[in-house]
Amino acid sequence: MSVIGLRATTAADEEYCFQLHKAAMGAYVTQIWGWDEDDQRVLHTRVFAPGRWQIITVDGADAGMLHVEHGPAEIYLGRIELHPDFQARGIGGGLIQELLRQARRQGRDLTLDVLAVNRRALALYRRLGLHEVGRHGENNIKIRMSSRPPRPDAG
Numbered sequence: 001m002s003v004i005g006l007r008a009t010t011a012a013d014e015e016y017c018f019q020l021h022k023a024a025m026g027a028y029v030t031q032i033w034g035w036d037e038d039d040q041r042v043l044h045t046r047v048f049a050p051g052r053w054q055i056i057t058v059d060g061a062d063a064g065m066l067h068v069e070h071g072p073a074e075i076y077l078g079r080i081e082l083h084p085d086f087q088a089r090g091i092g093g094g095l096i097q098e099l100l101r102q103a104r105r106q107g108r109d110l111t112l113d114v115l116a117v118n119r120r121a122l123a124l125y126r127r128l129g130l131h132e133v134g135r136h137g138e139n140n141i142k143i144r145m146s147s148r149p150p151r152p153d154a155g
């Protein structure tokens with residue numbers, strides 16, 4: 001059984017995180033907007049947050065990244081990306097299950113956004129018990145999911 005760990009990112013992890021994003025999400029970005037290397041680097045530099053993001057390790061090797069924000073009413077999973085070599089091994093699901101347990105213990109919801117074209121991730125989130133609660137972004141390209149079921153319409 002593999003040992004899964006987390007460590008805080010440092011400035012030295014910026015290129016790793018960019019290459020990871022390209023490997024894990026590049027096909028989805030290309031499908032929606034097209035992949036422009038220069039634009040993607042600018043966006044990455046703008047959002048990369050050393051110390052706030054975490055590197056996911058598997059048996060000591062860097063395998064992905066995680067960004068979680070803890071708010072008063074919810075835990076927001078801002079980003080989870082695993083290198084394709086580490087996908088479909090239960091790593092991401094295990095980390096999300098731990099976040100779900102933490103949210104339940106603290107009386108909060110776990111929420112996240114997923115690209116509508118990322119069917120694998122969407123299926124995983126549904127298997128883990130998350131529910132679609134809304135869509136947003138240009139052409140509703142992002143799906144907001146929550147551990148709290150959607151409220152029935154009062155209408």
